[in-house]
Amino acid sequence: MVFGWLLLGMICLIAACKPQQSSSNKPAISVQTIENKGSDTLVNLALSWAETYMQQNPEVRISVTGGGTGTGIAAMINGTVNIANASREMTPEEIAAAEANGIKPVEFAVARDAIAVVVNPSNPVNRLTLQQLSSIYTGEIINWKEVGGEDRPIVLLSRESNSGTYVYFLENVIRSGNKESDLLFSPDTLLMPSSEGISVEVRQNPNALGYDGLGYVTADQKVLAVAKNTRSPYVLPMIETVNDRSYPISRPLYVYTAGEPTGQVRTYLDWVLGDGQTLVSKLGFVPLN
């Protein structure tokens, strides 16, 4: 038994030594690495920024991973990444957790995103109001014929609850931006672990109703026009309609850094907010201004 604990102790020691070694090695490396993690909505855009920037600045290495806004922010708070990509603002709890860790997060808006509401191409429904979407997603309306479609059950698709898209959709569509509201997604909502999961189901299932970032909508899904209320016009999400704010479900996308960025991270973010904006519209997002 004693030997067993000794062995365990050794393993723990080895594990404890590792981070020290790597941190003492870091200054010796001439190529600087920027770790970038977070929102799956932003991941493709962040990748194309990183690739373009690395071509122009070979002395910088940028590694981009997804995993969800919550994952990215948690990693930024734990100090494992330099930049967290977020498709929502940080929550007060997350800011408190960061401050408890001695980190003051700094926010940068980097692009705008529209959330597209998608159905199977064979679905005759072309448009919905925000109120209808809310009633559908809370489980009040369960058949397509109640919103002018065929007599079919509605299958609700959503991203997992760690996605920023989920939180945004809940607060701004289901709860219509009303902070007092305690409406929730219907328990029958299918939570898909990825955008790919949503697009596969929407493509195959004529009953499906889903939502996802505009940059993720493929040609084989049908995008619905959405109206703020019954009196306002139905608007399809496009770069123009998002920029003039007439499309009702759009949001800013953020990156967060731990404290005011310095050095290469600062230079990179300045580039993202400047020249980098030309890449934004190529990926289906909407550039700032």
Next chain:
Amino acid sequence: MLKIDYKETSLHRVGEFGIESAIRVLGFSSIGFVLLIFYFLLREGLPIFYEVPLSNFFGTRWYPTFALFGTMPLVLGSALVTITAIIISVPLGVATAVFVGEVAPDWAREILKPMIEVLAGIPSVVLGFFGMNFVAPFIRETLGAPTGLTVFAGGLILAYMALPTIISVAEDALDTIPESYRDAGLAMGATRWQTIWRVVVPAARSGIIVAVMLGIGRAIGETMVVMMVTGNAARMPLGLDSLFRPARTMTATIAAEMGEVAQGGVHYHALFGIGIILFLITFIINLTAASSIFSKRRRGGLR
């Protein structure tokens, strides 16, 4: 001469002692690891039981973002998917084992056994992708369910994943039954079918139960496939149609949400709380299996 001899023996003894203690360390450390994992699970999971009231933790709505931690839909979801998988895979698996072990001619066995083992090697994410793109649409179109991402789709693929385990272990159990049992059965005038069904299978019963338990273990712990094909809707699967509706399992919940939670938060503890429930369930299953095997042994393996 004598001196050298003595030296050699002592070296020998030292070497033996070294090897013996090395093996002992390895043996005890594996127990130590299990204990440590169990301790870690309890340390991270137990706080949930006083952080939220039990009526919440065992409630019917799982909405961790809004402090609703009802685990009942997840427990029932896991149970339903596993039971579906077991109902499909056990008869199929045991029958296949009997066929491969008792009925099939030698040349067929030579082909079948390696093929079954290859089945076990297919990565679960591949099966999940297959399920999402082919099994789910098939279920929706043929059975008329609103969506194909259902308990049934998960059960079907899990059954497929549990089959190789059940078949190989059950077949090994049948293999250990002495030839004299079969000879005796046939000599008593029993047909081949009667010999297999009344003599050989009951004699191998404890091994077959182990096979089924290992299969259940595989099914209840599987994560990737259920996350991809069961739809992950945390609804209470109570109605008769629940088999053809989506469900959310404990494993998929832990896997999908663990990446997001703040370490040490209530949600984090709740996920470990689910881990404790899952651990207890598998522990009880294993215990029942072990006790049923022991009681069979005492009675000599035959009824």
